[in-house]
Amino acid sequence: AQRVTQPEKLLSVFKGAPVELKCNYSYSGSPELFWYVQYSRQRLQLLLRHISRESIKGFTADLNKGETSFHLKKPFAQEEDSAMYYCAPPVADDYKLSFGAGTTVTVRA
Amino acid sequence: EAGVTQFPSHSVIEKGQTVTLRCDPISGHDNLYWYRRVMGKEIKFLLHFVKESKQDESGMPNNRFLAERTGGTYSTLKVQPAELEDSGVYFCASSQDRDGVWVGGELFFGEGSRLTVL
Numbered sequence: 001a002q003r004v005t006q007p008e009k010l011l012s013v014f015k016g017a018p019v020e021l022k023c024n025y026s027y028s029g030s031p032e033l034f035w036y037v038q039y040s041r042q043r044l045q046l047l048l049r050h051i052s053r054e055s056i057k058g059f060t061a062d063l064n065k066g067e068t069s070f071h072l073k074k075p076f077a078q079e080e081d082s083a084m085y086y087c088a089p090p091v092a093d094d095y096k097l098s099f100g101a102g103t104t105v106t107v108r109a
Numbered sequence: 110e111a112g113v114t115q116f117p118s119h120s121v122i123e124k125g126q127t128v129t130l131r132c133d134p135i136s137g138h139d140n141l142y143w144y145r146r147v148m149g150k151e152i153k154f155l156l157h158f159v160k161e162s163k164q165d166e167s168g169m170p171n172n173r174f175l176a177e178r179t180g181g182t183y184s185t186l187k188v189q190p191a192e193l194e195d196s197g198v199y200f201c202a203s204s205q206d207r208d209g210v211w212v213g214g215e216l217f218f219g220e221g222s223r224l225t226v227l
Contacts (some may be wrong), residue, residue: 036216043112044152044200044218086152096142096165098218099152 004087005099013077014108021072021103023061023087032087032099033070034088035061039080047072047085077107111135115201115219123227127189130222132201134183140164140204141184142216143176147197155161158184168194191226200222 003026013019025033037047048056050063050070061072084097084104088097114133133142143155155174156166160181169176173192177188178184188195202216 043203043220046215049215096154096157098146098154101151 004089004098004100006085006087006103008103009101010104010106012106015031015079016076016108019074019077019081019105019107021085021087021105023070023072023100025068025070025087025089032089033061033063035059035070035072036086036088036099037083039083039087044086077105079107079109081105113201113217113219115202115222116200117222118220119225121225122191123134123226124193127187127188128184128191128201128224130188130201130224132184132186132219134201135205135217138203138205138217139181140226141178142202142204143184143186144200144202145197146200146221147194152200155186184224188224191224193226196224 005024007022011019011021024025033050035047036044038044047060048061049053050061058076059072059074060068072085074081082103082105086102087100111195113135116131120128132141135197139160145151145155146152147189154168156169156176157164158178161178166176173188175187175189176184184201186199198221201219204216
């Protein structure tokens with residue numbers, strides 16, 4: 001079964017500082033991974049997906065197959081980045097996602 | 110375009126009572142999912158509908174939970190009888206990609222229904 005681990009429950013950084021959210025997964029096939037985000041009083045929504053190789057709101061995530069990691073990074077955190085972030089790999093051959101426990105990020109002025 | 114809508118947004122019931130949560134997916138989305146987040150824990154998959162059929166209900170905790178999706182449109186999740194440990198936020202999501210999320214499919218979530226069992 002697919003497993004995802006987000007080791008940090010809480011992460012607090014100052015505005016302008018780099019932020020990195022860790023995500024480790026276990027998956028035997030070729031992984032497709034996503035990061036979802038939930039801002040205060042908003043819905044859980046897709047932030048970015050591995051396959052797109054894109055940068056969204058300044059965030060990037062690199063898939064490291066050797067370390068089985070998909071860490072989310074942003075070089076300069078902004079206050080509006082304060083939110084709960086979930087790493088999400090798909091579950092084997094099924095059409096569903098599983099989510100990590102989430103990391104709450106607080107960006108302080 | 111309307112997003113995924115869930116009702117009620119918050120329900121407070123006594124142990125042993127029944128609660129029914131409703132989800133209206135985005136129009137045209139064949140895939141409908143139910144997830145649950147219990148306080149401090151991860152968001153856990155409950156089940157997945159493709160149109161009106163249950164594709165996967167491996168995450169349903171026990172037979173006190175019953176999900177339906179009549180006509181392949183909206184879905185209901187009934188908890189009967191409710192227990193204290195059922196408290197949490199129940200999320201519904203829908204997606205259009207039938208080929209599987211790992212080819213770029215995206216789940217669209219509702220705002221969630223918070224259930225409190227006293």
